[in-house]
Amino acid sequence: MPGSVLRHPATAPLAVFVAGAAGACYLYGTDPHEPGHLLPQCPFRLVTGLLCPACGGTRMVYDLMHGHFSAAWHDNRLLLLASPFALALLGRWAVEGLRGRRWRPELGRVAQTLVLVVAVAWTVVRNLH
Numbered sequence: 001m002p003g004s005v006l007r008h009p010a011t012a013p014l015a016v017f018v019a020g021a022a023g024a025c026y027l028y029g030t031d032p033h034e035p036g037h038l039l040p041q042c043p044f045r046l047v048t049g050l051l052c053p054a055c056g057g058t059r060m061v062y063d064l065m066h067g068h069f070s071a072a073w074h075d076n077r078l079l080l081l082a083s084p085f086a087l088a089l090l091g092r093w094a095v096e097g098l099r100g101r102r103w104r105p106e107l108g109r110v111a112q113t114l115v116l117v118v119a120v121a122w123t124v125v126r127n128l129h
Contacts, residue, residue, distance in 0.1 A: 010097030053119040
């Protein structure tokens with residue numbers, strides 16, 4: 001049945017991996033530090049002129065893929081530090097999906113509030129310079 005493939009628990013995480021891989025392939029050959037590329041601008045920065053918590057993430061990934069770790073640190077320190085945790089969550093989601101189980105991380109209110117407070121604080125701190 002065609003619908004059963006779309007309902008399999010591994011479909012969504014694997015689709016995220018495929019989309020991420022396709023984006024990474026394009027980004028590898030496209031320097032976001034230079035003008036003239038087809039990468040989208042940050043809507044928050046476009047409207048407000050301020051850096052959002054994720055601004056610099058595209059440049060950071062580009063720099064990581066090219067082995068420029070200090071440049072990646074300069075692009076977005078917090079996002080660089082949070083990336084291993086996000087990748088671990090994505091990996092767990094995919095593994096559970098391949099095992100045929102649906103998985104959602106259990107983040108309590110305290111963890112959700114902490115993520116929000118850190119994101120807002122990072123936005124304020126990086127816009128003070």
